[in-house]
Amino acid sequence: MSNPLKQGAVIGILGGGQLGRMLSMAAARLGFKTHVFEPGANPPAQDVCHQVTTAPYTDVAALEKFAKSVDLITFEFENVPADALDLLETLRPVLPQRRALATSQDRIVEKEFLSDLGIDVAPFANVENSDDLARAVERVGAPSILKTRRFGYDGKGQYRLKSRDQAQQAWSELGQEPCVLEGFVDFSHEVSVIGARSQSGEVVCYDPGQNVHKNGILDTTTAPAKMVGSQRMDAVLLTGKILNALDYVGVMGVELFVTPKGLIVNEIAPRVHNSGHWTQDGCAIDQFEQHIRAVAGWPLGDGSRHSNVLMTNLIGEDIFALEDAAQDPDVCIHLYGKAEAKAGRKMGHTNKISPRTN
Amino acid sequence: MSNPLKQGAVIGILGGGQLGRMLSMAAARLGFKTHVFEPGANPPAQDVCHQVTTAPYTDVAALEKFAKSVDLITFEFENVPADALDLLETLRPVLPQRRALATSQDRIVEKEFLSDLGIDVAPFANVENSDDLARAVERVGAPSILKTRRFGYDGKGQYRLKSRDQAQQAWSELGQEPCVLEGFVDFSHEVSVIGARSQSGEVVCYDPGQNVHKNGILDTTTAPAKMVGSQRMDAVLLTGKILNALDYVGVMGVELFVTPKGLIVNEIAPRVHNSGHWTQDGCAIDQFEQHIRAVAGWPLGDGSRHSNVLMTNLIGEDIFALEDAAQDPDVCIHLYGKAEAKAGRKMGHTNKISPRTN
Known part of the structure; x- marks a missing residue:
């Protein structure tokens, strides 16, 4: 171990849901304490962590105090606002690093990153306006899935297109947010x-x-x-x-x-x-x-x-x-x-x- | 399950050492919260429990408040004072029940209980005064081990007798506490x-x-x-x-x-x-x-x-x-x-x- 975190060190965790809860118990097994930052009250991690800060990601004072109380910061939640990360990064190491978050937070960035590595992804096209939508349908066709580029999880922010003529309705349902149209993949x-x-x-x-x-x-x-x-x-x-x-x-x-x-x-x-x-x-x-x-x-x-x-x-x-x-x-x-x-x-x-x- | 504890119920744990810590994590996995009662400051269980009360077992008000905040009480520690248990038992179920504690807290009670069940134990004799000591040495002989009847753990409160003439010295070393002299068992x-x-x-x-x-x-x-x-x-x-x-x-x-x-x-x-x-x-x-x-x-x-x-x-x-x-x-x-x-x-x-x- 080159420079391992010492016994009793405090790991900060952004997000206090079930993933934060289970990370916290794992950290305890290795002799670390955890400090959880979570906007919602009474998060699941609360029962098994050393400390909880309940504050929104926009609360600069709370973020600073949190960061200064820990030795490093990690997260259970990939939609941590960029401004909060900007601040936290100046105070303590944040791992995994920013680039992974930036890549996975945006479905287009993610797919382009993967394609550039020579890894196969479903056919896709960016949709930011009506012209994009028309071109995307032309290119990807149907059946396909229109997904918001950001903040989707557990099937939320998605709309399945059975035919091309559903595209406009789908985009309206998704609030005309920046989207990606993904071709249907015939997987086993x-x-x-x-x-x-x-x-x-x-x-x-x-x-x-x-x-x-x-x-x-x-x-x-x-x-x-x-x-x-x-x-x-x-x-x-x-x-x-x-x-x-x-x-x-x-x-x-x-x-x-x-x-x-x-x-x-x-x-x-x-x-x-x-x-x-x-x-x-x-x-x-x-x-x-x-x-x-x-x-x-x-x-x-x-x-x-x-x-x-x-x-x-x-x-x-x-x-x-x-x-x-x-x-x-x-x-x-x-x-x-x-x-x-x-x-x-x-x-x-x-x-x-x-x-x-x- | 006839009358199982409900999700979110609080289990009180007497003692916040490593056993209390690991009990607390197990309780969390089953959806329970834990409240740990521990006289010492910053106990190991603190990092992974919902709540800690730091107070001595003689603090009646703290014991009452603790008991009323939980649904049932268990312990990691078998030397909980009798007065504390008397009080707690009137307020909430304490499991395992009192009798097991009373049996294991006193080596003579324990050995008599086991013998009465027809279970083999080492030869033993009670030592409460000098006459007892002489009789015990006569009966059990040496090599043997003199142990305090109560509060022994991890080899503490024990003295090994290589010969009979060490008995008096051994008992003095153990503060002339009530003891049991145990015959040496030739075990593999x-x-x-x-x-x-x-x-x-x-x-x-x-x-x-x-x-x-x-x-x-x-x-x-x-x-x-x-x-x-x-x-x-x-x-x-x-x-x-x-x-x-x-x-x-x-x-x-x-x-x-x-x-x-x-x-x-x-x-x-x-x-x-x-x-x-x-x-x-x-x-x-x-x-x-x-x-x-x-x-x-x-x-x-x-x-x-x-x-x-x-x-x-x-x-x-x-x-x-x-x-x-x-x-x-x-x-x-x-x-x-x-x-x-x-x-x-x-x-x-x-x-x-x-x-x-x-």
Whole structure:
């Protein structure tokens, strides 16, 4: 370890949702304290962190005080406003670095970055005005998906075009925000690679997991994914390429479509990722600890899997039907302590383990 | 689940050391908040719990306020003063129940309880005055160990007698406290069973682990222990007998000597136990979650082991030599966030996992 964070050091985390909560517990296991910055009251991370600051990202005094109380800053949330980051960066190291955030925050920047690396993405076109929209439809055609360039998650900010004549309506529905029109990809299944890169440039990936969505929200991830060996290798190699190109430090989630012609990157997330929750109960060192190790200057785990895992998200009222899961001795339960079980809200997840195959 | 604790309920924990810290994280995973009561300032549990009360066990107002803020009370620490428990019990359920504490707090009560159950213990005799001491030496002989009846842990409050004529000196060294003289047991190795009993009377045990001590403090636990199948069965059966006899709810640690003539119980601890830390990385549901499940009225895990584990305690300055452990991808690190690495202080532990055998 060249210059590792010392025992008792404080890691600042932007965002206090379930990802911040699980990062906080991982940091504690390694002897670090956490200070969470979160605009919303009573965030899930609050129950398991050393300190919480409740303030908006526009509160300069709160941001300064927060930064000065920590040794380094990381985030669970990729839409941290640029002004807040500008300020924080002057006070403490922020990891992963700005460029990864800037790349993933804008779907056009992201796709251009990936294309430039020689990585396949869906056909796409930029839409900032009506002329763009017409050209995009001409180029990408239908079926296709119009997505806002920024702030989309869990299927929000998206509109599916079955035919070309829906384009104008779709763009209006999305508030005529800057968008990207993405061509439909004929994929057999979606997988994720959770990759990590250390401060010394070491890259480690977990085995790809296979994702199934329901109502636009991740429902299950199964590890290992159904992939032939060469596909698995391709997935890991392209993830390494992305991490290296960004000089990345931390954990990243890379969503991939598996097609007969090869792998297509759907999107990248510069943070721990829902599709990596299976690592908590399938690996010695999980994605949360891996991220903390990376930003803290520790060596990484090797990502090896001791068990197969089926991760299932508990969405909204799923939380009230835990009886079966609690009865199953192979099911590890992870709840987020959220007060209200709103429809579509991620309340927790379960990891059902089974002996490792292949 | 007949009457399980609800999501968001608060579990009170007496004691904020590393056991309280790990109980707190387990409770959070199940969606509970924790409130830790601890006389010492800045306890390890503080970094990962919802609330801390810093007050002595004699502070009636603090105890009352604490009890009224929680839904039930459990403990990491078996020497909670009787007066404090008297008060707390009138306000909220305390689990495991009083009787287990009373039994384990006094080595004579403990040994008589075990003997009455037909469970083998070392030869022993009570020592409260000089006459007792003489009779005890006559009956138990030497080599033997004089131990204070109460408040002993990690080899403290013990004196080894090589010959009978050391008895008086030993008792003086121990402050002429009420003691027990224990006959030396010729054992091949020490094992622990971590057992659990639910509110509905279901009993579950983890596989016995094998303990090695250094300077009177647990150094390593290896799971599984070297035992033939019948010994393992005996160990589990006697643990079940103890749990049932105490109408116990929660996790208990039972330390056993393996001898050519069978198993001898060394001592019982009515709480999660250092020799059960291996379950964190060897089992789907570890001893901390098992304890929380039991006291919260949830079903228990089945204790099955997906990996073999070597648990090693990090004592005092061991904490500064983590580099090797951090480099080993099969080693899971658990640090307690303690500020000062005093000699003999438990600072953390590591679990090195390997594929499951037998």
